[in-house]
Structure formats: C-alpha cells, structure tokens
Amino acid sequence: MEKGVALLSGGIDSPVAIHLLQNRLEIIAVHFHQQPLTGPEELDKVKKLVKVLGVQKTYLIPFVDVLKEIVSACGHKNYFVLSKILMMKTASTVAEREGAQYLITGENLAQVSSQTLSNLTVITQNVGMEIFRPVLTYDKQEIIEVAKKIGTYEISKGPEICNLLGPKHPATKSNPAEIGKELAKLDIPRLMDESLKKVEIIGF
Numbered sequence: 001m002e003k004g005v006a007l008l009s010g011g012i013d014s015p016v017a018i019h020l021l022q023n024r025l026e027i028i029a030v031h032f033h034q035q036p037l038t039g040p041e042e043l044d045k046v047k048k049l050v051k052v053l054g055v056q057k058t059y060l061i062p063f064v065d066v067l068k069e070i071v072s073a074c075g076h077k078n079y080f081v082l083s084k085i086l087m088m089k090t091a092s093t094v095a096e097r098e099g100a101q102y103l104i105t106g107e108n109l110a111q112v113s114s115q116t117l118s119n120l121t122v123i124t125q126n127v128g129m130e131i132f133r134p135v136l137t138y139d140k141q142e143i144i145e146v147a148k149k150i151g152t153y154e155i156s157k158g159p160e161i162c163n164l165l166g167p168k169h170p171a172t173k174s175n176p177a178e179i180g181k182e183l184a185k186l187d188i189p190r191l192m193d194e195s196l197k198k199v200e201i202i203g204f
Contacts, residue, residue, distance in 0.1 A: 001025065001026045002025055002026070002100075002101050002102070003025060003026045003027070003028060003095075003098055003099060003100035003101060003102075004021060004025040004026070004027050004028070004095075004100055004101070004102040004103065004104045004132065005027075005028050005029075005030055005091050005092075005094050005095040005098065005100045005102070005103055005104065006018045006021075006027050006028070006029050006030070006055075006103075006104035006105070007029075007030055007031075007032070007087060007088070007091055007103065007104070007105045007106070008029040008030065008031045008046060008049065008050070008055075008058070009031070009106065010031065010042065010045045010046050010049065010156065011106065011156055012106075012143055012144060012147050012152075012153065012156040012157065013106030013107070013108055013135055013143055014105065014106030015049050015052075015053055015106070015147065015150070015152040015155075015156060016106065016134075016135055016138075016143050016146045016147050016150070016152070017104055017105060017106040017132075017133070017134045017135050018053055018055065018104065018106075019053060019146065019150050019152075020134040020135070020146075021104055021132060021134055022053070022054070025102065025104075027055055027104065028055070028056075028057045028058070028059070028094070028095075028098050028100060029046075029050055029053075029055045029057070029058040029059070030058070030059040030061060030087075030090075030091050030094055031043075031046045031058065031059070031060050031061065032061050032062075032063040032087050032090070032195075033046075033060055033061065033062060033063065034063065034064050034067070035062065035064070036064070037064055043060060045155060045156070046058070046060070047202065048155045049152055049155055049156065050202070050204065051204055052150070052151050052152055052155065053150075053152065054204070055204070056203055056204060057098075057201065057202075057203050058201070058202050058203070059094055059199050059200075059201055060199065060200040060201070060202065061090060061195050061196065061198075061199050062195055062198045062199075063083075063087070063090075063195055065191070065194065065195070066083075066086055066191045066192075066195055067079075067083055069186060069191060070082050070083055070086070070186065073185045073186055074182040074185055074186070075178075075182060077170055077171040078170075078171050078174070078178070078179060078182055079170060080114035080119075080170045080171075081114060081119050081122060081123060081170075081171065081174050081179060082179070082182055082183065082186075084114065084123050085123055085126045085127065085179075085183065086186075086188065086191065086192070088103060088105075088123065088126075088127040088129075088131070089126075089127060089188060089192060090192045090195060090196065091103055092127060092128060092129045093192060093196065094196075095129060101129075101130065102129065102130045102131070102132055103127070103129050103130070103131045103132070104131075104132045104133075104134070105131060105132075105133055106133075106135055107120060107133045107135075107136060108133075108135050108136060108137075108138060108140075108143065109136050109137060114170055116172045116173065118172070118173040118174050119171070119172065119173070119174045120133075121174075122174040122176050122179050125176060126179065126180075126183065
C-alpha cells in the first residue's frame with residue numbers, strides 16, 4: 001500500500017481527513033507543536049487522536065522557533081500562509097524518509113481566513129509534493145458528523161491552539177511574488193533541520 005503523511009492539527013478537520021483516506025493509504029501523522037508556549041494538553045490531545053484513529057506512527061515536531069522566526073522576519077499578515085508552507089515542506093522531508101508519496105491535510109475551503117482559494121493555491125505552488133485535501137469542499141456540519149461517528153469529535157472540540165502567534169487580520173488573498181520574497185527571508189533548510197533534530201516519534 002502507498003503511504004501518505006498527514007498533518008494532524010488536533011482540531012476537528014484533520015482527523016476526519018485521515019479517516020477518509022485510511023483505507024486507501026498507509027498513513028503516518030505529523031503534528032507541529034508549540035510547546036513550551038502551550039501546556040501538555042496539546043500533545044495529550046494528539047496522542048488520544050492517533051490512538052482512536054489507529055495511526056501506527058506519529059512525528060511530534062517542535063515548531064515554536066520556526067514560527068517565531070516567521071513573526072520576526074516576515075510580514076505578519078502572511079503568517080498563516082508562510083507557517084503552513086514551512087509545515088508542509090517539513091512534512092515533505094518526513095515523507096521522503098518514510099517513502100511516502102503524498103501529503104494529507106484537513107484544509108477546508110474558506111472555513112478560516114488562511115484557507116481561501118488564493119491562499120491554498122499559493123501554498124500548493126510552494127510545496128513539491130502531491131497534496132490530498134479530502135474535506136476541502138465539506139461544510140462544517142458534515143465534518144462534525146463524521147468526527148462524531150469515528151469518535152474524534154469530543155477529543156478535538158474546544159479552542160484551537162494553532163494560532164497563538166498569528167495576526168488578528170491575516171491575508172486572505174496571497175500574492176505569489178510577495179510570498180516568494182517573504183520565504184527568501186527565511187533560512188528554510190536550517191529551520192527544518194533544527195526542528196527535525198528534536199522530533200519525538202510515537203507509535204501504537
């Protein structure tokens with residue numbers, strides 16, 4: 001069976017995305033955490049989710065230093081697009097290590113400001129792997145219904161902690177050239193390497 005690397009946020013959408021593809025792909029999860037800015041409940045939630053989903057292998061990747069670098073070096077309005085690009089690039093490195101061919105996300109069109117068609121297009125253009133977005137066109141209630149059915153909703157519900165450093169008014173329409181210039185301000189190979197050196201891998 002082919003492999004996919006799924007970005008698991010801890011919210012409602014990404015566990016559903018994993019579930020929808022589990023009978024098609026062997027799935028490895030990656031979670032980009034924000035400890036020590038967050039408490040232990042962030043990783044506790046992710047560990048519960050992968051256990052319920054039956055994901056055999058999960059990478060817990062510290063990402064606070066990367067996010068702080070984005071905040072300090074780049075325009076804050078582009079924070080969510082830039083952070084997602086770096087997460088996907090890092091997940092692509094994990095995919096190469098694991099022999100996986102695809103990335104999987106719980107992105108849902110226009111559900112939040114960073115997931116407009118414009119922003120998703122720019123993110124995709126900056127990632128060199130095929131990205132599957134199985135809940136892209138679901139409405140929120142459809143996702144919630146699936147989450148309840150598979151037993152992840154009660155674990156996932158509650159405030160998201162992925163936007164601690166994010167702007168109040170993020171860009172909803174990305175300019176590809178502008179994003180390219182912002183990415184050029186970052187030493188992406190170094191940031192990815194430093195995060196992956198501190199990774200924790202868990203299995204069930």
